[in-house]
Amino acid sequence: YNSAVLFFLSVFQQRIEIHKLRDGDNLILGFSIGGGIDQDSNSSQNPFSEDKTDKGIYVTRVSKGGPAEVAGLRMGDKIMQVNGWDMTMVTHDQARKKLTKKNEDVVRLLVTRKSLENAVRQSMMQH
Amino acid sequence: MDTESTYSGYSYYSGRSRGSHRHGERSRDRHKSRSKESSRSEKSVTINAPPAEPLLGDQSVRGEEVQDDNWGETTTAVTGTSEHSLSQEDIVRISKDLDDSVGLDCKRYLNVALSVILGLVVFLTPLAFLILPHLLWADRLTACGTACEGLFISVAFKLLILLLAVWALFFRPPSAGLPRIFVFRALLATLVLLFVLSYWLFYGVRILDSQDEDYQGIVQYAVSLVDALLFIHYLAIVLLELRQLQPFFSLCVTRSTDGATQHYNLGQLSIQRAAVVILEKYYKDFPVHNPAMLTASKSRAAKHLAGLKVYNVDGPGGNNAAAGIAQSQSRAMIAAAARRRDSSHNELYYEEAEHERRVRKRRARLVVAVEEAFTHIRHMQEEEQKKAPGDVMDPREAAQAIFPSMARALQKYLRTTRQQHLHSMESIQQHLAFCITNNMTPKAFLESYLTTGPTLQYGKDRWLARQWTLISEASVTSGLKDGAVFLLKCIDFSLVVITKKIPYIQLAEEFIDPKSHKFVLRLQSETSV
Numbered sequence: 001y002n003s004a005v006l007f008f009l010s011v012f013q014q015r016i017e018i019h020k021l022r023d024g025d026n027l028i029l030g031f032s033i034g035g036g037i038d039q040d041s042n043s044s045q046n047p048f049s050e051d052k053t054d055k056g057i058y059v060t061r062v063s064k065g066g067p068a069e070v071a072g073l074r075m076g077d078k079i080m081q082v083n084g085w086d087m088t089m090v091t092h093d094q095a096r097k098k099l100t101k102k103n104e105d106v107v108r109l110l111v112t113r114k115s116l117e118n119a120v121r122q123s124m125m126q127h
Numbered sequence: 128m129d130t131e132s133t134y135s136g137y138s139y140y141s142g143r144s145r146g147s148h149r150h151g152e153r154s155r156d157r158h159k160s161r162s163k164e165s166s167r168s169e170k171s172v173t174i175n176a177p178p179a180e181p182l183l184g185d186q187s188v189r190g191e192e193v194q195d196d197n198w199g200e201t202t203t204a205v206t207g208t209s210e211h212s213l214s215q216e217d218i219v220r221i222s223k224d225l226d227d228s229v230g231l232d233c234k235r236y237l238n239v240a241l242s243v244i245l246g247l248v249v250f251l252t253p254l255a256f257l258i259l260p261h262l263l264w265a266d267r268l269t270a271c272g273t274a275c276e277g278l279f280i281s282v283a284f285k286l287l288i289l290l291l292a293v294w295a296l297f298f299r300p301p302s303a304g305l306p307r308i309f310v311f312r313a314l315l316a317t318l319v320l321l322f323v324l325s326y327w328l329f330y331g332v333r334i335l336d337s338q339d340e341d342y343q344g345i346v347q348y349a350v351s352l353v354d355a356l357l358f359i360h361y362l363a364i365v366l367l368e369l370r371q372l373q374p375f376f377s378l379c380v381t382r383s384t385d386g387a388t389q390h391y392n393l394g395q396l397s398i399q400r401a402a403v404v405i406l407e408k409y410y411k412d413f414p415v416h417n418p419a420m421l422t423a424s425k426s427r428a429a430k431h432l433a434g435l436k437v438y439n440v441d442g443p444g445g446n447n448a449a450a451g452i453a454q455s456q457s458r459a460m461i462a463a464a465a466r467r468r469d470s471s472h473n474e475l476y477y478e479e480a481e482h483e484r485r486v487r488k489r490r491a492r493l494v495v496a497v498e499e500a501f502t503h504i505r506h507m508q509e510e511e512q513k514k515a516p517g518d519v520m521d522p523r524e525a526a527q528a529i530f531p532s533m534a535r536a537l538q539k540y541l542r543t544t545r546q547q548h549l550h551s552m553e554s555i556q557q558h559l560a561f562c563i564t565n566n567m568t569p570k571a572f573l574e575s576y577l578t579t580g581p582t583l584q585y586g587k588d589r590w591l592a593r594q595w596t597l598i599s600e601a602s603v604t605s606g607l608k609d610g611a612v613f614l615l616k617c618i619d620f621s622l623v624v625i626t627k628k629i630p631y632i633q634l635a636e637e638f639i640d641p642k643s644h645k646f647v648l649r650l651q652s653e654t655s656v
Contacts, residue, residue, distance in 0.1 A: 032655040039651060060653050092652055099656045 013080065016109045018071040029099060029107065030066020031073055033057050036092030056080070057087045057095045059111075074113065081110035235304065245316060246293060249356060252323055253282060256330060256349040260342060263335070268342045275343045278350050285353045292360050296367070303403040306597060310397065310604050311366050319359055326352050371396045376607050377627050380405055384421055384620040387413050392629065399603040402615055405624060406595060414579040415589060416620055419545035427471055431464060482543075489540045490577065496536040497569040500529040506566055526560035541576065549585055550576065594618050 020027040037055045059077045062069050079087045082098045090098070099107060257279075260268055271279075334345060371394030378401065381388045389412050393401055504525050512519070520528065537555065541547040562572040575584060582589055597603055598621075599613035609628040614621050 029656045032653050034651070034653045061655070063655075092654065096654045096656060 013110055013112045014072070016068075016071050016073050016111055018067050018073065018107050018109065020105050020107070021067045027100065027102065027105070028066070029068050030063040031059050031068040032061040033079070033092075033095060033099070034060040036095060037089055038091040038093075054078075055089075057090065057092075073109070073111065077111040077113050079109055079111055081108075083108050235301065242297065242316070245320065246297075249319060249323055250286065250290065252326065253286065253349040253353050256352065257282070257346060259335070260339075260345055264338050264340075267338065267340050269340055271342055271346070275346050278343075278346045282346070282350055282353055285350075285357060289353065289356055289360065292357075296360070296363060302407070305399045305403065307399060307604050309400075315359070315363050315366065319356075322355065322359065323352075370394065371400075375629060376401075376609070377629050378405065378607075379625045379627065380409070381623045381625075382413060382416070382620055383623060384416065384418075389413065393607070395606055397604050397606055398599055398601065398611070398613055399597060401607055402595075402597050402603075402613070402624075405622070406615065409622065410583045410590070410592075411581050413581060415549065415582045415585055416617075417545065417549070417579065418619055419548070427475065431469070431471065486540075486543050489536070489543050493533070493536040493540045493576075494569070494573065496533045497573055500533045501569045501572075503529050503532075504563065506563070522560040522564045523556075525563055526556050530556055530559060537576065546576070546579065549589070551586075554586065591617055 018029055020029055035055060035057045039055065057079045059068075059073060059075055059079065062073055062075050079095070081087055082095075083104065085098050087095055087098070330348070333339065334348075339345065373394050374392035375394050376392070378391050378393055379388065380391065389408070391405060391408055393404060396404070507519065534552075538547070541550060558575065559572060594617050596616045597613065598616055599611075601608070601611060601613075603613075607626050609626060611626040613624050615624065616622075
């Protein structure tokens with residue numbers, strides 16, 4: 001049962017590896033996040049989530065040419081895990097901290113994307 | 128041919144019988160016969176204006192019915208107007224009129240007489256109590272002191288108050304005649320009678336027989352009687368008037384012919400009293416019953432099953448099979464009718480769209496004609512009246528002067544909306560004179576013709592107030608219960624009344640401290656990483 005669930009989940013999800021860019025003293029990733037369990041999720045504020053009670057972390061902006069865009073992150077992606085840490089039930093600040101750890105150069109994200117889901121569904125339906 | 132001669136004879140006789148009952152008939156009866164004829168002959172051109180009330184004068188032509196060819200094969204509707212016989216409805220109506228004029232008045236007069244006698248007995252009893260000792264053994268009576276004379280004043284005023292109160296409560300003109308006795312009133316009358324009788328008994332035994340000399344005691348006895356009568360009157364108010372004020376039941380009243388529905392909240396009443404209240408509200412709330420609006424659906428339903436005939440191929444069976452054959456026949460007809468592809472829904476849609484368009488067009492013409500007509504006259508002021516006595520008209524003449532210019536448009540509109548039998552030319556002119564007198568605008572004048580009003584708005588012959596029958600499975604003097612159903616039947620239609628109990632409302636309380644209203648800003652942060 002677990003393997004089937006994992007397979008199912010993996011179909012709609014993508015692993016993205018971002019190498020942080022060193023800019024002086026800061027390590028930047030090149031995208032902005034929104035959301036979190038301490039935020040008020042409102043349909044007008046978060047157009048990316050289809051469920052209005054979703055308090056996950058979403059990518060709201062990807063800076064052009066930054067490490068995130070190079071790695072394949074797109075606007076609207078929902079971040080499920082960062083380096084193994086779960087991001088579906090964290091506050092905004094906790095998410096920020098997990099992403100901006102000073103001793104990590106690489107962050108491995110597990111993201112899910114609506115367009116990806118639709119594409120996989122379509123290909124499954126064609127068979 | 129044979130059939131043709133009998134056909135012409137039928138129409139000749141039916142025309143004559145209708146003419147012979149011209150004077151006694153009400154318009155409702157005419158429409159019933161007219162609507163039945165028109166439903167049978169779909170291709171006829173019926174311009175049958177009621178002859179006794181010429182509507183707008185120019186339509187007194189009585190067209191002959193043109194019946195379709197297969198009238199012999201379709202089922203004949205028994206109208207009862209064949210030959211020279213009275214129709215069934217005429218007989219029923221005449222007998223009902225007789226009953227009304229003799230039976231109901233008798234009951235009413237009996238009631239009034241009994242209540243007046245009871246009232247007199249009750250009113251005169253205290254006076255009798257006071258006067259009799261003076262008449263019978265005046266010499267032995269103790270003199271009436273100050274307190275005793277004060278009691279005289281109190282008796283006098285209490286009797287006056289009792290008189291006024293009884294007049295206010297009981298001597299109102301009756302609003303309705305109920306089929307059975309009014310239980311509470313009967314109980315109260317019995318109570319009062321027993322009460323007064325027991326007082327008389329006591330008086331007779333202890334005072335008259337023994338010829339008591341203490342006059343003050345006798346006066347106090349009379350005062351106690353009057354007090355007790357006032358308390359019985361209080362009981363009467365509570366039982367008759369106050370108890371049913373608190374709403375307890377919600378009654379849903381539906382008219383059987385066109386489904387018009389209203390809901391009323393009533394208190395705890397007996398079924399007959401609830402029926403009276405509902406009928407009073409019916410005359411005010413329900414739009415007037417218009418039988419001309421109902422013929423369309425009946426003709427549609429008739430066309431649905433027409434043309435289907437059942438043939439019994441197996442031959443006549445035994446007695447046991449007869450019922451089975453009849454049942455299977457009707458089932459076969461229903462199945463065949465359902466399977467048949469008919470486009471009557473299409474016809475209905477286009478017919479209704481067409482009718483609505485026609486109504487709107489005629490209404491527009493009517494509104495313009497009336498507005499124009501109203502511009503031709505002007506309400507003169509007081510000063511002008513003294514100055515120019517020339518071409519001055521009173522309201523009736525003014526109405527007659529402007530009526531012809533709007534008559535045709537109004538008649539056509541009423542014809543299209545099938546209201547023409549509700550308004551006679553006389554009533555229209557009267558209404559016009561009334562509107563002109565009160566400075567009403569054309570729109571106000573037209574309001575009573577554009578919308579169907581409640582029954583009270585129209586003439587008295589529409590009211591049929593004496594023709595109501597209460598049909599109920601429970602006894603009509605028993606109280607209303609949840610789920611009780613009863614019918615109020617008039618001649619053409621009936622009102623179906625369903626009773627529902629108003630739910631018991633349990634109200635909870637929640638207290639909000641005015642200081643507890645606090646607000647916080649929404650957090651919608653976006654962090655770049």
